[in-house]
Amino acid sequence: SFPPLHEMESIRRWVTNGNSFYGTIPEALSACTNLATLYLGDNSFYGSLPTFFGFLSSLQYLGLGGNKMTGSIPLEICQNNSLVSLTLSDGYLHGTIPDSISQCTQMTVLELSGNELTGTVPTSLTGLSSLLGYLYLDDNQMTGELPTNIGDLKFMVSLRLDTNQFYGELPTSMSKMIILKYFNVNNNRFHGRLPFDTLADGFLGETVWSLLVEMEMSNNWFSGSFPDNIGNMTDLLLIQLNDNYIGGTLPSTLIDLQQLNTLILSNNQLSGDVAHVFDKNISHSPELVVLDVSSNSLRGSIPKSVLTLAKLQTLVLAKNCFSGYISEDLCKLPFLETLVLDGLTAGSDCSTSVFNYFVIAQGFMQGGIPDCLFSLPQLGLVHMSGNGLTGKIPDVYPISGLTDLVVGYNRISGSIPTSMQTFTKLVQLDASHNFLTGTLLDADVNGTTAASNFSVSLAVNRLSGWIPGSFHELASVDVVNGNVFDCDGAHRLPINDKYSDTYVCGSGQLNNAMDASLSIFGILLAVALYKLYAHYRKQDTSMFEMTYDAVHDYITMRVIWLNGLAANIAGVWSLPPICAMELQTVIMAFRCIRESTIVVCVYSLVVLLPLYILLSLTVPDSTTHTYEYGWALSAAYLGGKTTTVILFFALLLVVLVYSDIVISCFSEMKEY
DSSP: OOOOGGGOTTOOEEEOTTSOOEEOOOGGGGGOTTOOEEEOOSSEEEEEOOGGGGGOTTOOEEEOOSSEEESOOOGGGGSSTTOSEEEOOSSOOEEOOOGGGGGOTTOOEEEOOSSEEOSOOOGGGGGGTTTOOEEEOOSSOOEEOOOTTGGGOTTOSEEEOOSSEEEEEOOGGGGGOTTOOEEEOOSSEEEEEOTTOTTSTTSOGGGTTTTOOEEEOOSSEEESBOOGGGGGOTTOOEEEOOSSOOEEOOOGGGGGOTTOOEEEOOSSEEEEESHHHHTTOGGGOTTOOEEEOOSSEEEEEOOGGGGGOTTOOEEEOOSSEEESBOOGGGGGOTTOOEEEOTTTTOOTTSEEEETTTEEEESOOOBSBOOTTGGGOSSOOEEEOOSSOOBSOOOOOOTTOOOOEEEOOSSOOEEOOOHHHHTOTTOSEEEOOSSEEEEEOOSSOTTSSSOOTTOEEEOOSSEEEEEOOGGGTTOSEEEOSTTSEEEOOSSSOOOTTOTTTTTOOOTTHHHHHHHHHHHHHHHHHHHHHHHHHHHHHHHSOGGGGOOOHHHHHHHHHHHHHHHHHHHHHTTTTOOOOOOOHHHHHHHHHHHHHHHHHHHHHHHHIIIIIHHHHHHHHHHSTTOSGGGSOOOTTTOTTOOOSHHHHHHHHHHHHHHHHHHHHHHHHHHHHHHHO
16 A cells, blocks of 8 residues: 555656556645655556646656556646656547647657547647657547648657547658657548558658658558659668558559568559569568558569568468469468468459459469478468468478468368378367368367367368367367268267258268159150050051051151152262161161160169168268268269179179170061
């Protein structure tokens, strides 16, 4: 608790940050007239800010951030203009910034971030131009345009206005902030050209903000092109311009920033080949740690020079218009932790959107996942979905740090490697919508016991066999849809798989569809035959009882007529005489085909179909999914030696019967 304040009237410095003090700020502090420094941050004080702080004539440094202070900023806060630093961040203050703040003429630091302040930046604030160097208004609910003369704060070193509702263009007077090092306006609604763009009216072009270290302007409405003079800001460590409308090509001077360690330009309208940037002289940017240019329309192959950045930890190139291969040079990045290459050919300029839901890329990447990729010890997140990659999923090395793997919507084949299925570090595995075959281990994809937070998606592949029991209660699981797993009491379907309620285990779904279609066909055929028979019974049967001689005479007459016709037009066409014997041979051949087809159809419906159904229901281990699914062989494949032998001899019998009918028919034709 606080010591007796009446004994501390002469104290000049009081720092109790990060303790467990709570309650309201004692009114007795007003008696500490010699107090110059008071830091009570990161405690649990609550209530309104006392007005007496404005009357402590010696108070220079006041820090109350990280408490639960409410109410508004007192008008009297600068009654005594001795304040040099005022920190009221991370509380629940509301209302507007009072104009009286301009009375703190000695102030160098004003930190009001993380509250619920509203209103605009008061014009009176620019009256602190002589000394104010650090202004933090981020994470509030402030709105409006910035004062046109905000550039009068020419000694500004760090300006944070992010996460508010400011709008409009950045005032051109900001070009006068010549020693600005840290600039953050993320998450607002500013628009117009970038302030350091030489085409931006009123800015100083190559000389503006040359000392800038961190530039954060993401999630706004900035437009225009990326200026070439970015290379003049040689002290830049961070560029964050994602989620804007910046177009054009990347300037070749970008890579000249030798100190740059973070470059985030995602979700803009950048285009053009990237080779002229990164292949220029990549050694000029040896410190690059984060590179994110995703969701643009950049073209060309992935620059190999990027893959030689020794310190690179995060590489995000997703949703562009790249082409070529994913190089094995990725394995030369020993510190790589995050690799996001989803939709490398699905940028807005090289894909088609259908109903704003489906995105159809105009091409695919070539090749597959580099075999060495999962040997990197630091690589934890790998996303490569939607690239049309072929080949197989590589083995995972024991030293790998892989925790999150997403390779869905490709053309990957083969089985899931055993090393992947037993790798215990995995938290997410998504290999859905591929051509994977084989079975899952009885243990599970995540080792002997799937962690409760394990997420797995293997839907729409060609997997078969049993579903691991440890999948049963996973919160995030999607495996049964589009696969052909078997299941029984010991291998239950996952309860949180949305398709479990409608899934038919084993080959039942396939078999039921075949049985239903063939049964309907058989019924329709029977009805048609009955109708034909009934019609025949009602007619004069004599018209159907033509003798062979009658047929012969009829055909002979037609042949004579056709031969005469051919003779009359011989001058135009040369028609060979039509032989009655040949026509009779053709008639007999069609009769053979008809008889053999009827026999095969009846045999299939009466013998083969019931036999197939009987075997699938009665013979143990005969279902499609106890073994690897025979997609390449037959959609109606049953596994097991017993079923294989029985079906083989049944099919052999129908072949022999068909052959016998055909041979008999042609023998009769030959004798005739």
